[in-house]
Amino acid sequence: MAADISKLRNIGIIAHIDAGKTTVTERMLYLSGEKHRVGRVDHGTTDTDDDPEEQERGITIFSACVKYKWGDYNINLLDTPGHVDFTAEVERCLRVLDGAVVVFSAREGVEAQSETVWRQADRYEVPRIVFINKMDREGASFDDVFGDIGPRLGGRPVAVEIPVGQGPTHVADPFRGVIDLVDMKLVQFDPETEGKTVTEVDLPSELRDDAMLWREQLMEVVYELSEEAMTLAMEEKEVPREVVLAALRKGCIERKIQPVFCGSALHGIGVQPLMTGVGNFLPSPLDRPPVEGITPGKEDKPQTRKPDIKEPFCGLVFKILPAKTGDNYWIRIYSGTLEQNSRVFCPNRDKKENVAQIWQIHATKKERDGQSDSVGAGDICCVIGPRFAITGDTVCETKAPVQLPTIQFAEAVLSMAIEPESTADRKKLEETLDMLRRQDPTFRAVENEELGQTIISGMGELHLEVIQHRLTRDFNLNVKFYKPRVNYRETISGQADVTGQCNRVVGANTMFARLKTRVLPAENPSAPVVVFDRLPPDCGLPNAVRTAAIEEIRERAGGGGVIAGFPLSGVRFEVYEAEMQEEGSDEVAFRIAAGDAFESGIQAAGPVLLEPVMRVEVTTPDDYMGEIVGDLQQRRAIIASTETRGAMTVIVAHAPLKEMFGYSSAIRSLSQGRAGSSMEPHGYQPAPQEDAQSFQF
Incomplete structure (x- = not known):
């Protein structure tokens, strides 16, 4: 548990693939003293890319958590993937983080996945700072990347540093340091110590004019954010460094600006100022609004929980890593204190859970000698003991239950069929797929009993390829794989009014029901199916019969469309008239009529494959x-x-x-x-x- 929650930072590194997120993380661990040697992505020696698949491909696939100290600050850092197939890892991390470092390549600039992760951070209202990496690469341009952040991302970048030169050593003006625009100093990094030794010197005259132009832009933002700074400027007095930093911190936490740093993580240039910037500008849990939730069973009764150890305990499960000794549950604690050997409540499953052990996390494993008796509000930890909770579920104090908003993940877009080569492998395959589902919320596995195959679904070719390798290499399963297929959807092209009927003779009894239903397309073809009960109050249908009819249409819609049973979307059903008889018009009859209305309505409205x-x-x-x-x-x-x-x-x-x-x-x-x-x-x-x-x- 952090001694001072105001000095705690829960941050994530987010970016497009190959922008240098993992290299930035490695350099931070080295400079903080957590590591004695810098790992290299291309050598497969980084702490956070510890999975064989990651080391082989040289990319991050699974989010990893590391802890380090920098000055007075305790940092929980989550390194996230950059490939779109693993965007769920970014989603789950941003849901529980207080701040983020967005990394851009100085050569490639703002790329496709950069926009995706920026939008995700916007959705979760996460304050962020920017690091323009790879300033030593051929074609690097600080100005171009800086200029793209506003128009392409809707951000407001504010440079607190600018580079001295840019590009590799063989160009006329290579990258060799940064200018601190707050202190107006030239900051240089000793290559012999891989950036650990930093020196600050006065600005040479040839760099001063350009630095002053950038400094003026910085101060314009400071005046806008701080009345104190504006007053001092109007009185023609020097604005103290503390006032400048306070103004920038306020603007960053309120998400009005994004302070911008630059450097080369591979060579240790510019990373130390970035680490200081994490403490200076990104929020602690105390700077974030109290988390909002509802009282279980009373969805209209909101609750809030402050990041205070005196509040009742509540936390969110944001990742589950299956393990032989018990699944590792990664939990962000929002309030109260979580204690070892305690019992907590999971309102999403309506189950009580055991907290047998609490561990600190290093990369994707429990940290050696990192077991704790308790962890307090604002922190992130690994828990062993729960059995029922899944990713996105709340855990809380039994006597003070609260349910936090869950994590929404994108739907899988690609599927492939797999089947075990022997009966002996079938049970092991089922257990393995169940474990992978717990670990990865975007992975789906559904058994097709008719074909004897299992259909697995993921976010793309690479996602399914990684799953395929894990099944064969990590779990030693003998499995046949078939060609990937696209996950289509179904909708309708027009509107139709139909009458669903049931008119059957069963023995000596006649079953009768009639439902008039309107089927029409929703404005958004991807919107979920909705069913409206427009039956007048005096239609004479008993409530149980009425409810059965509406439920039947909803269940049919959930089972897919009429072309090939793909998920149905963008359709509205309105049941507006019903007819019944005194005998034989029961729930079963109206379910049959509702099913007929569904089938004939979709056909009449023109089914469309999407x-x-x-x-x-x-x-x-x-x-x-x-x-x-x-x-x-x-x-x-x-x-x-x-x-x-x-x-x-x-x-x-x-x-x-x-x-x-x-x-x-x-x-x-x-x-x-x-x-x-x-x-x-x-x-x-x-x-x-x-x-x-x-x-x-």
Whole structure:
């Protein structure tokens, strides 16, 4: 438990893939003294990428938590993936963090996944600071990246540092340090100590003019945020450093600005000021609003919990790591104190849970010698003992229950069939898939008893590929894998009024029911199905019968559409008239009539198959632009925009997921390995008629 909650920082490192998140994390651990040697992503020696799959691919797949001290501050840092297939890891982390460091590559700038994680941080109202990394790379441009943050992300960047030079050592003006615009000092980093030795010197005359221009922009923001600074400026007095920092901190916590740092994490340049900036500008749990929830069973009764150990305990499960000794539950504690060997309540499951052990976390494992008797408000810990809670569930004090908002994850867009090669493997496969579902909220596994196969679903090709490797390599399962398939949806194209009927003779009895139902499309084709009871109060239907009819339509809608049973979306049902008889018009009869209304209504309204569409961003040298655009158009892509960024052209297109299988390999072939691409879900659109006809109606 942190001695002073005001000195606690729960932060995340978020960015596009390959911007340098893990390298920044490694450098922070080294500079703080947590490590004696800096790990390298390309060598597979980093603390946070400790999974064999991560080390082999050189990317982050699973979020990892590390703790370190920097000055007076205790930092809980979550390193997150940059690939869109693992965006759930970012989602779950941002849900429990108080602040974030957004990393941009000085060469590539604001990229597709940069926009995604920025929007996620906006949704959770997470204050953030910015680190422009890789200032020592060919083509690095601080000004270009800084200038993109406002128009592309809707941010308001404020430079607290600027680089001295940019680019590698062989260019005329290489990157060699930073200028601190608050203290107006040149900050230099000793390469012999990998950035541990930092020296501050007065600005040379040749750097002063440019620094003064940036300093004036910084102070304009300070005057806007601080009345005290404005008053001092009007009186032509010097604004103290403490006033400048306080104003910037206030603006950052209120999410009005994002302080910007720069450097090269690989060479240890600029990371120490960034670490100091985490303490100076990002909020402690005390600076964040009290967490809001509801009283279980009373959804209209709100509750709030302050980050105070005197409040009743409540926390949120944001990650579960299965383990042989008991699943590791990662919990963010919002209020009160969690004690070892205690009992807590999970209102989402209506179950009591045991807290057998509490551990500190290092990377994705329990920290050696890190067992604790208790952990207080604001902190993050690992708990062993719970059995029922899942990701996004609340755990709280039994006598003072509260239920916090859960975590919403995107739906899987890609599926593939798998089946065990022997009966002996079947049970082990079921247990393994159940474990993977607990660990990864975006992973789905549903057994198809008719085919004897299991359909697994994920966020993309890479996601399913990682799952495939884990099943065969980590769990030694003999499993057959089939070609991935797209997860379609179904909707309707128009409106229809239908009458659902039940008129059956069963033995000596006649079952009768009639329901008039209107089926119409919702404004958003991706919206969930809604069923409205528009029956007049005097229609004569008993409540139980009325409820059964409405429930039947909802259940039918939940089972999928009529083309191929894919999930139904963007449909509204309105039941507005009913007819019954004195005998034989019971719940069963009206369920049959409701089912008939559902089937005939969807058919009459024109069922439509929807295919998932991806937003594709390609960065390519101009030489290959024609071939890449032509290839995208052959894949039924619509080019949304093109933009020049330095020597590269960025193409943004919207393409059906079905046509994008294997695209990363194709683009490497088209560009001789010089172009790169990223994809993220964009929405759904009507599929070609031949796709719909390929399914059995």
